[in-house]
Amino acid sequence: MEQDVWQEIEQLYQKFRQLGISEAVDYEKYYLYSLIAHSTAIEGSTLTEAEAQMLFDEGLTAKGKPLVYHLMNEDLKKAYELAKEEAKRKEPITSPFLQRLNATLMRTTGSIHNVMGGSFDSSKGEFRLCGVTAGVGGRSYMSYQKVPAKVDELCALLQEKQKTVGTFREQYELSFNAHLNLVTIHPWIDGNGRTARLLMNYIQFCYNLFSTKIFKEDREEYISALQQSQEEETNQPFLGFMAGQLKKSLSLEIERFKTSQKKIFSFGDFYKLNP
16 A cells, blocks of 8 residues: 555656656745745644745735734745755754754744753754643653753764665655654754754755645644654654655646646637637
8 A cells, every 4th residue: 555655656756747847937936935834834823825925025914914923934934945055065964953943943933931941042943941742632742851862863863864765765754754753852842843844845855856745734634643653653654644745745736737737728729719
């Protein structure tokens, strides 16, 4: 079953490349805007893709929408721009690098926290010095004392794996596993999900792969897959979910492209019939 899904994904990927979809003017820019809008929507932002585009291109805020959602989107855009630049240099994945990414996406919504473990600034990407709970039932994440060593361990593993993965599927699954593991460690007081999705896309940027989008409408299934993998201590539920999201992303992009081409063709026919 898994093999069948990956065969479908590879076929869709080849179709995507053959059609030259990503070569269209501003395609990458607008697809990036979509990635950002969906990622922030998973965290509660109500900005639509169209509203995010107006914010990024025109500096216009959406009427009636909270300022914090605009800041979340603007900051995540800057974090993605940083990641794309660093991917060109194949910047190694290290704790300081991950902290830079988190600091960029938390730069205007983070703050200083004074807790029993000390003081830390979430706008600077500093690791949490307190316990955190999240989700239904208040899931508790690992003790903050373990976070620095666990992040270093993850980074070392990812660097090693990046040297050995070779196939299309292996590259994608490396990025999915990086996402799952960073969320499971939960190094920060806030922005863990956005940073994990950004790390996933960063690895994909490094391999020049199509960037996987997690759709806001699939948020519940996404969280369920994360929780199931964490509780059962197996990455299979999450890898299966992410393969589905990748397939969905590619399918929609191909369908949109074909629809746009039909409209162009129809428009041309109109002028042929009406010289």
